[in-house]
Amino acid sequence: MSEPLRIRVQRQGEGAEIRILMPHPMENGLRRDDAGKLVAVHYIQTFTLKQNDRPLISGQLNTSVSRNPLFVFKARQIKSGDTLSVHWTDNKGAARQDAIKVE
Amino acid sequence: MQPLRRTFLRGSAASLLLPLLGTGLLRPGAVQAAPWQRDAFSATSTGAGLKALNIPLLSETRDIIVNAPEIAENGAKVDIEISSNLPNTRSLLLFADKNPLPLCAELEFGDNALPYAKIQIKLAESMRIRAVARTADGKNHVAFRDIKVTLSGC
Numbered sequence: 001m002s003e004p005l006r007i008r009v010q011r012q013g014e015g016a017e018i019r020i021l022m023p024h025p026m027e028n029g030l031r032r033d034d035a036g037k038l039v040a041v042h043y044i045q046t047f048t049l050k051q052n053d054r055p056l057i058s059g060q061l062n063t064s065v066s067r068n069p070l071f072v073f074k075a076r077q078i079k080s081g082d083t084l085s086v087h088w089t090d091n092k093g094a095a096r097q098d099a100i101k102v103e
Numbered sequence: 104m105q106p107l108r109r110t111f112l113r114g115s116a117a118s119l120l121l122p123l124l125g126t127g128l129l130r131p132g133a134v135q136a137a138p139w140q141r142d143a144f145s146a147t148s149t150g151a152g153l154k155a156l157n158i159p160l161l162s163e164t165r166d167i168i169v170n171a172p173e174i175a176e177n178g179a180k181v182d183i184e185i186s187s188n189l190p191n192t193r194s195l196l197l198f199a200d201k202n203p204l205p206l207c208a209e210l211e212f213g214d215n216a217l218p219y220a221k222i223q224i225k226l227a228e229s230m231r232i233r234a235v236a237r238t239a240d241g242k243n244h245v246a247f248r249d250i251k252v253t254l255s256g257c
Contacts, residue, residue, distance in 0.1 A: 065225070066179060
């Protein structure tokens with residue numbers, strides 16, 4: 001089971017800055033473990049950030065995104081009571097979704 | 104009776120979809136979760152990646168601002184901040200030219216999102232990165248940034 005996503009919203013007037021931490025190994029398949037064996041490639045391929053049920057950002061990622069990456073996005077018209085949700089899928093078929101309510 | 108009923112059903116199926124046209128569900132500009140673009144992400148050069156994405160021509164612009172450290176001590180986590188001042192920017196792409204797989208990310212923006220992103224990537228060595236913005240008129244724009252890497256991130 002993967003670790004929960006962390007979503008933080010900082011409202012700036014009518015808009016907001018949205019910070020998303022996606023805990024994930026993001027292995028590029030080139031790294032060797034302590035025993036010298038190559039670690040299998042394992043990374044997030046797609047994610048969607050939604051405001052209520054409307055997509056704000058839809059992203060596709062590659063192995064070159066850092067381990068446990070932090071993303072920052074900006075949006076307008078983020079209101080108190082809105083639900084912000086993030087859903088990702090990785091190359092091994094795993095998926096995870098977490099959501100927060102804007103205060 | 105039966106043929107008439109079929110006609111009625113066919114007609115109603117089409118008219119059921121019509122109201123969706125106004126709601127944004129069938130609107131061309133809406134962000135949809137597209138399938139991961141394997142060809143572009145497995146390209147081993149920026150040129151091949153651009154080709155796989157069907158981006159033939161890029162005009163260099165000062166309206167895409169790429170912020171990144173001049174010297175990155177740890178190539179495993181380099182903060183890249185991209186923002187586009189081009190009107191109707193629909194998506195941003197980030198390439199790290201000398202990484203084994205240069206295309207790092209593609210981000211599509213919905214109506215309420217600003218064409219801005221901060222993202223953390225691995226860099227194999229000192230190199231030039233490029234941010235590509237695709238605008239609603241179908242044009243593609245690019246901005247570059249050089250980053251020196253002290254410790255490889257790959």
